[in-house]
Amino acid sequence: MNNDKTAGPAIAPRGKLRYMILFMLFAVTTFNYADRAILSIAGTAMKGELGFDAVTMGFIFSAFSWAYVLGQLPGGWLLDRYGSKRVYAASIFIWSLFTLLQGGVHFLGVLWAVPALFMLRFMVGLAEAPSFPANGRIVAAWFPTTERGTASAIFNSAQYFATVLFAPLMAWITHAYGWSETFVVMGAAGLVLSMVWMQVMYSPKDHPRMTPAELAHIRDGGGLVDMDQGLGQRQGRAAGKGPQVNRGVKLGYLKQLLSNRMLAGVYLGQYCINTITYFFLTWFPIYLVQERGMSILKAGIVASLPAICGFLGGVLGGLISDRLIKRGFSLTWARKIPIVAGLLLSTTMILCNYVDTQWMVVGIMALAFFGKGVGALGWAVVADTSPKEIIGLTGSLFNMFGNIAGITAPIVIGYIIKQTGSFEWALVYVGANALLAVISYLVIVKDIKRVELKPLDDAGQPYKKLSGVES
Secondary structure (H helix, E strand, O other), X not given: OHHHHHHHHHHHHHOOHHHHHHHHHHHHHHHHHHHXXXXXXXXXXXXXXXXXXXXXXXXXXXXXXXXXXXXXXXXXXXXXXXXXXXXXXXXXXXXHHHHHHHOOHHHHHHHHHHHHHHHHHHHHHHHHOOHHHHHHHHHHHHOOHHHHHHHHHHHHOHHHHHHHHHHHHHHHHHHHOOHHHHHHHHXXXXXXXXXXXXXXXXXXXXXXXXXXXXXXXXXXOOOOOOOOOOOOOHHHHHHOOHHHHHHHHOHHHHHHHHOOHHHHHXXXXXXXXXXXXXXXXXXXXXXXXXXXXXXXXXXXXXXXXXXXXXXXXXXXXXXXXXXXXXXOOOHHHHHHHHHHHHHHHHHHHHHHHHOOOHHHHHHHHHHHHHHHHHHOOHHHHXXXXXXXXXXXXXXXXXXXXXXXXXXXXXXXXXXXHHHHOOOHHHHHHHHHHHHHHHHHHHHHOOOOOOOOOOOEOOOOOEOEOOOOOEO
């Protein structure tokens, strides 16, 4: 009889509530990336109507990332102070509203359309800033360590699924109705999604359908189920908990993160990985039209094929990483093996410079983005390494450094295209970043482990032991 009793709880944690939360993260992130990518689909039509050149287009592409980078630390602070549910809902609503408004810039005329579009893209980036740190916080709260790689890979792979699902749709809308209608449709859909989010999302302890067995499975496996408890009750500061409440906003903690070698290597790796991502989100459809002679409609459909491979690679990378942990590999190598192998595979995109047929270009890009998907485990590493007290701020810092690539990559590629008249050196630039990410993970990042913060005194300086050795 005892065996029967012990068998029950072993099955109970297989409850699927955490996977419903993951599905919601996946859906929101899909819209997140679709709204980022609209400009790449509508860009060719907009260039013709509004008279953009490649450099102007590069700067407009980068507008999102200027704001996205600037908004990371404030976004992380908001998440740690007010929790993921409310901050994320506001984020979805605001970015969707500004996406919708981009559909009206053509009414301003050519002179004002460029600055207006730049500012609207800037506001979309600012509103989206908390999104990925929130994803990281939610996964850290809802998933044990042995499932976190897969969960992080799934929400991160939504960037590819967004292209699979929405690139053909947005290309068709642009072809059939015009580029402005694409912004209106996507923005309106996002406004609805923000309302759904408020009805579905809860912290693990607060969810009305959470079972004690599944909660125990998450908590005992390393899930940070208490992360958002008591965020609305700031009176705890008066009970001697002031340092915990204020922890995420102290400059001293930021200094500890910035001086950590492991995190520095992870930040550099994410910058390089995101260079590949932003090439795909911004210039890739234009590459297919301008360099490979495809129509806008065909480019939208063809762009979804490498995206499918990127999505499959992303899920596979997470599954491989978690399987390696279960087979006894250290967390360090369970994360590094798929990251290094995948990014080495993504350098194959340079081979597109040596082939002429469209199907071979698409095949090579599919292979490259499959590899990039396998290697895109940065958010799993963040969930593994972030200090428990400031996981939102830590994720924001990681995302800030990573998304500087969203500023530099579109502009650098735009200048390369203008100076050389082709995409050949642009592909070399993107492939070289993949190789640099490999070097960063192998040489700079040592052991992957959770960072323990040194406690700070009232002056924001680390306490020291009486022996004179820092605690």
